[in-house]
Amino acid sequence: MGALPTGDGATLVGCYFPQSDFQRIKGDAFDAYLASFRELAPDLHARVAEAGPVDRLYGTGDQQNFIRRAAGPGWALVGDAAHHKDSITARGITEAYLQAQLLADTLADGVPRGAALDEALERYAKAHHDLVVDVYNSTLFVADLEVKDERLAMLRAVADSSEMTELYFSMLSGACSADEFFNEEFLASF
Numbered sequence: 331m332g333a334l335p336t337g338d339g340a341t342l343v344g345c346y347f348p349q350s351d352f353q354r355i356k357g358d359a360f361d362a363y364l365a366s367f368r369e370l371a372p373d374l375h376a377r378v379a380e381a382g383p384v385d386r387l388y389g390t391g392d393q394q395n396f397i398r399r400a401a402g403p404g405w406a407l408v409g410d411a412a413h414h415k416d417s418i419t420a421r422g423i424t425e426a427y428l429q430a431q432l433l434a435d436t437l438a439d440g441v442p443r444g445a446a447l448d449e450a451l452e453r454y455a456k457a458h459h460d461l462v463v464d465v466y467n468s469t470l471f472v473a474d475l476e477v478k479d480e481r482l483a484m485l486r487a488v489a490d491s492s493e494m495t496e497l498y499f500s501m502l503s504g505a506c507s508a509d510e511f512f513n514e515e516f517l518a519s520f
């Protein structure tokens with residue numbers, strides 16, 4: 331779950347449930363949100379219960395996970411068309427830009443024709459896969475919604491340190507690498 335400031339002084343709250351629970355939760359989503367907040371984030375529960383909703387809840391039970399072949403003779407895909415993953419890691423927009431940049435860089439010297447174009451697109455398709463596969467795998471791991479003891483200990487160590495909290499969100503957004511975040515000093519601290 332998360333809470334983010336948005337327009338008009340409102341706060342956007344989001345909550346993830348197993349996709350298989352979608353039909354059950356859809357019937358009374360607000361109560362399901364409150365029950366989760368009550369159990370796992372009591373401060374947030376108090377704020378949401380007091381303020382109430384300013385809009386209806388929006389949700390989806392159809393978060394697909396795939397990496398498609400991103401190019402072929404005369405065509406190329408970028409963004410969600412090429413690669414879709416659960417929104418839980420919030421990386422789709424960032425990665426759509428990275429994919430568009432990769433395609434633009436591949437064709438930076440002008441769009442070749444014929445076989446040269448197909449070769450360039452083949453290079454793009456391979457590089458595209460390498461670009462997205464690591465975050466894709468880590469997203470599937472997070473989307474499992476299984477919080478193992480080791481991960482919980484790591485998250486608690488993050489919460490205890492403002493420096494690690496900043497680095498953690500930098501890693502999630504892609505601004506710093508996982509290696510930078512999981513440095514030796516931090517790994518030894520939990």
Ligand SMILES: Cc1cc2nc3c(=O)[nH]c(=O)nc-3n(C[C@H](O)[C@H](O)[C@H](O)COP(=O)(O)OP(=O)(O)OC[C@H]3O[C@@H](n4cnc5c(N)ncnc54)[C@H](O)[C@@H]3O)c2cc1C
Nearest residue numbers: 390408409410411416417418419420421422423424425426
């Ligand atoms: C709940 C949720 C939360 C998310 N949160 C984040 C986040 O915090 N950060 C982040 O980086 N990403 C987030 N994402 C992912 C992100 O929204 C997508 O990865 C991103 O929008 C993909 O951009 P895109 O341009 O490839 O596709 P889209 O944004 O889907 O754009 C495709 C456009 O093409 C149009 N279109 C479709 N078919 C046709 C047609 N035949 N003719 C003309 N137009 C057509 C569609 O109407 C649409 O406007 C989230 C996704 C979800 C579902």
